[in-house]
Amino acid sequence: MTEVHARAQEHTPSEFNRMIPDESELTAGVRIEPGRSYGFFTDTTLCIGCKACEVACKEWNALPADDVRLSGMSYDNTRRLSSTTWRHVAFIEKEVRDNTQQALQSSWLMMSDVCKHCSPAPCLEACPTGAIFRTEFDTVVVQQDICNGCGYCVPACPFGVVAMDDNDGKAHKCTLCYDRMKGGLEPACAKSCPTDSIQFGEVEALQTRAETRVQELRDRGVAGARLYGTPGAEGATGGIRHLNASFLLVDRPEVYNLPAAPSRPAERIAPALGSGLVAVAGLALAAFALLGRRR
């Protein structure tokens, strides 16, 4: 949102007695309604690496600080997403070329990484207890009253997002602020992002906005501009139709620690079971031949 929303005129006193209803309309221009699919589009060319998203997420979800140690990885002391870190800003320093760089994020790339809320979601498909489920907003949430810490979602995730917390024995990841969305509030990170690099909205609208934005950037000479996670782009491969949290990158996905062509693990069930049963059946036939006769 670049200018103040018209509905701001309905709340002009300095102090009032309850939160602004459907505040997401003021902060993201989107009214949140169950039954529609919502997600993020992160335009890394607008990211200034300020980590407001990391802090806003931890403040809203009361996540503990962890690993207070200098990493030496440029300004990224957070290192990666974890059970207590659901937003992570990556910093990549490339050699500083001549003094006039290509516009937009040259020589120092920044990107706010988050759970991709994939469609379909490998973690959800792996979860044996139904703790991970698809919400009425088409987001993917780990229900803390069901999860028994089996940990199968952790190796299943193609992006290494969901993680087990050893303190409380459950899996945790970004919930796209499931509780906030129920109250008509924009997710905390997207609302806090100063430059609207993290944009919240309906997935289709975000995808069209992403397509126009990447084209506009290429016309302006940002050669490396590419989408990640929108239908047909890198990241939406191998059975994963699209990522509800998609990205616009200006370099190869691996530089941001993202796999170029991830695949949906559930597609490997049939081949494994199939060939396994064939092997067992074959051996069974042989065994029957050997064991069937009396002496």
Next chain:
Amino acid sequence: MNAVPSTPVANPTGPWRGETYYGVPPVRRSHWNWKVGTYIGLGGMAGAAQVVALLARGRDRHGALRRQAHWLGSVASGIGAVLLVVDLKTPHRFANMLRIVRPTSPMSLGTWILSGFGLASAVGTVAELLGARRLGRAAQVPAAIGGAGMSVYTAALLSATSTPLWAAEPRVMGARFGSAAFAAGAAALSLGARRRGEDATADRLDEVALLAAGVGLVASGLAEGRAVAAGVRRPALEWATSLGAVGLAEALPVAGYAAAALAPGARRELSLAASLTLVLGNIVMRNEIVRAGNASADRPRDTFRLTQPREGRRRTR
């Protein structure tokens, strides 16, 4: 992480040339350890034992094999279930495993298979104890069906993840787990038969075990080879442990059975040794597969090699 490799400059539009994000793994390893590895080994063996026992019904007039298979099924399921519950990070919610049937989750399917197999074996065991022969024989069919499931679902369990080593070749993984379980099942029954002096049956079981272990050996070789082709690069030490485990679980027993067949004099001792090696080796190999898989998840380049766009390399559909 002191001397952190600085990210080599990537050409935005060019192919991937080994860039990583300061060496941070892009996927996460599972927390599984010996508990899950042992469960897979035991479950596969017990499952296959029920199948073999059913196949051997013709010669199993007194039902000794049947009783042994039922006992194996019940004990293995019991121990397996305990191992899995203890492995949970929130064990007191173990019952939630039976909260839902999720067709896309091998673990969900596996839980129901384990329950069914365990139940059938338990009914069989009780029937045997009470002498209800007809019930014991009837229980063998569901137990065998469950057993087949037990011996292969764990292949899907590992394949349906993003861990490079496990996800490299699902079909080969399936064949490897199926044959390894079958060999272990046959070997276990052979041990029982030998102990009961039923040498003829034991010989036939040895032949089944030899065949299965042979197929398993081929499958293991194929699996390791295909994993390298897919991009999994392991340091030397890890190579040693992986091949060692395969040797113990399959190569050695194959040699043992072959020697037993060729040297009638020492047949009993060689067969017992081969079967015992196979049974224990099977569990060791499963643990090694779990460990090596977790290690591959920590190597970013393994994942990135595996996830290059299709035209970059040949992959299953």
Next chain:
Amino acid sequence: MSRPPSRRTMRRPLARRIDDFLRDWSLPRQLAGQPHRSDAARSTLSEGLRPRLEQADTVSTTICPYCAVGCAQLSYVKDGRLIHIEGDPRSPINQGTLCPKGAATFSLVNNPQRLSRVKWRAPYSDRWEEKPLDWAMERIAQLVKRTRDETFVHKLPNGTTVNHTMAIGSLGGATLDNEENYLIKKVFSAGLGLVWVENQARV
């Protein structure tokens, strides 16, 4: 979503646990045709989930205490306790956004490390002692008066009226409100004659 519950071994009675299990059991819902990915899997916690801001009884507009950009914030209070601070979507400066420091204002204000008692250290002592607020105010007033009386210069030797004391100084504060700075200059300078009155404007 409240703080992830710390590990609590559930020793609730068996009946309660069975009851909970059955209430959240997905199988019957699956048999009734609900998809396993969404409706069948939804738990009671998810069903009743609401954002805590809905319980706030007063929402006041505050200004971020950190830098001079002047982002407006909404402070949510329930039963006299601060429960959350977030960006104010009405402000033409930040439109609901906040930088990392602004977004952490709640953890600044609700910081367990914050002092709540006056501490006092006697000369040459090696430790703090807790003192009542009233005692400290009286003692500071006495010290100010004594130092001022001993060092006040009414007129310079050349007769110029200067009315100041060079022996007392005050630093602060660019982080303070205009009303506070106004009183500091009024009482300390115009009242007591301090000239060493400065703040972070030059730092």
Next chain:
Amino acid sequence: MAQWDVANSDCIIVMGSNMAENHPIAFRFVLQAKERGATVIHVDPRFTRTSALADIHAPIRAGTDIAFLGGIIRHLLENDLWFRDWALAYTNIAEIIEPGFQDAGSGGGKFSGWNDEKRGYQFDTWQPEGMAMASAISEHYLNTAENFSSMTHKLAEHPPPEDRSLRHPMCVYQILKRQYAAYTPEMVAKTTGCPQETFLKVCEALARNSGRERTGAFCYAVGWTHHSTGVQMIRAAALIQGLLGNVGRPGGGILALRGHTSIQGSTDIPTLYNLMPGYIPHPNAQKPETSLKDYLEHETVPTGWWHNFPKYIVSLLKAWYGDAATGQNEFGFQLLPKIMGDHSQLPMTMAMADGTIRGMFMLGQNPIIGGSNSDTVQRGLAKLEWLVVRDMVETETASFWHKGRLVERGELSPDKVATEVFLMPAELGPEKEGTVTNTHRLVQWHDKAVDGPGDSRSELWFVYHLGRRLKQLYAGSTDPQDAPIQAVTLDYREKGARREPSAEDVLREINGYTWPDRKQVAAFTELKDDGSTACGCWLYSGAWPKQDHNQARSRVPDPPQGPGTHLGWAFAWPANRRTLYNRASADPEGKPWSERKKLVWWDAEKKDWNSPDALDFEPHKPPGYRPDWSHPNEGMDAISGANPFIMMADGKAALFVSSGLKDGPLPTHYEPVESPVRNPVHPATQTNPGAKTWGRPDNPLHEVGDPRFPHVLTTYRLTEHHSGGIPTRLVPHLAELQPEGFAEIPPELASALGIANLDWVVLSTARGEVETRALVTERLRPFEIAGRRIHQIGMPWHFGWVGYATGDIANALTAVVGDPNTSMHENKALTCALRKGRIPRPPEAAE
């Protein structure tokens, strides 16, 4: 200019600031401008996240900003790229200066009028020919000829002489060409280390985006003010914007990005030694101002808005002393304390170290971290008799006696420190109500959400109740020296059990009201000089215009369709004007220079000015009004309808500043006090002649090119931490983002010294040594200056020993060195040494 107005700029030069990292929300508007096609330029010694988002990054050696800006001025003049119509009409470019004037270029680096033993300039040769130009907050009386003030009265008789053809050798235009002749692109490259083609690209981008149809903006912060030539750096940008007509117009101007939430407020209503509220000069014992009459005589500028000065000082005295301020006792003028000279924080550090100061209040400030020469600050604190620290935790400043560098080194220990220390809990923003003034003069009220924990109280409570107790202690005194404390008024209502004084009453007093019936005045135009009005700060008049209307608490933003000046959102001083000098957005006839950059225009039928912004001009004064110079004209009568700069004595923007600045009428490049190289532009004058350097044993300075300290050191802030660090190092979610102190070291220097990423290193200067971790990065690159390869090292200065994120104190390296006009320190450019390893701990301390 308002921050949201930056979105209307066509070219934004961020210089002397790392805006994306230290003012992220302000940078939001830079990116909005960029998306609408603006060119964003970042000129900075380091490649930062601002540079990453900019179109052009021009790397310069720390401290050489004036060389760069001087080069731009020369480029604009040589290629005639400046906005001639605007500058001729609205600036003093055509004014003719005294023939005796000599610019620094031809004077070997010094202007005419330099007086060696006084170490200062005489301003007489800088004046317009035949008269004297008084400046607004004039400190020009300190060293000028006796008849100076009488010469200023000529301003009311006739405007300064000018030659609009710009051919006269002593007109400002010709002086500018001579002064900046040396600042060729080659000299800029030689001095700053910035490649020539990058510098020329910046010049072209700025010139191309200025003029009638397009405007450019400068954004700066302490990257400019933390220098011994800081004021002149800002002056250089003002000069450029004056030449290009980028003042008072949408998207044009200079945005100062200030550090603290109300640092602008703490200079408007100042807790500063040299100012009283509303930029009224604090009476100075060294000036001939023994009476209110003398003071008014000297300080009142004959022409321009400042002519109303007496109404503001008398109203202020009335607000301070109430009934004790009457016509008979010069409204209490004699009660005011007089300053003796420079009492800023730098000399205050020395006064503490010398034991002059016996008692100190620290009201939310942490000088051990923020003050230069931190060890000397810590020694000074140990010399105090008593110290009152009011903060949220035991800060470094409160724990100096038993923690910190000197205690670790054994130089200080509790048994050796006689200071009686009070550590009192203080309330934070959301726990008290009141106003804070943001970086573009927006006075915003904040509500009190909750009470502070336990005995936490606001500074309002503390000063009010301390003042009340002292008034009681002095109640009976008949000694005349106690008259001030007896006279000062504290009649504010008390609220609640904690007896919190009403901030609303204080703001009403600041806004001003009639006396004695206390009816709020609507604007400073209603203030009188006869004692019938009282006003705490004339600039803030209008914040509380009516009895029950607190404009600072108004929360009505403009709707999306505009106009985008948001007059309903809080109060902006003066008189809610959002863009200062917005009259300049119209040409002398009152027509907008262009439709695209329209803001203010004359409506002939209505006979009044029209604008979506509050007009910063005299209402109803037609553009055609010209003063009738057949008779003297005082105050606003002397300001024509085509003089937008109503605060200046001649109503014009000052490209050439005749008085008011101690180090020259024009910006001149001087090397920082500690520099690795000689001054390439003016070899005869190495540093700013007027720079304040306290040469003392506890404040040693490095010689030029001192081999022991070969590298350039610059200090700066991080996004996740704030200034003194306490309010962020204690917040877990911020501490984990930047958990330890570090120094950024270029790879070439690091490999030369065998330093790997994250190794421990020691930085040292003559003031002290600090140990920290190395962050090896290519974003700091070496410069080829005068044939030598100069390396730059960067170190954030927030860290200390309190909180979750700790580190050594960068300010232990810096020196007490000050800008001549503002005494601002030079922590942005000094020299230092670097070595691998750690500082050896004394044996018994290393457990």
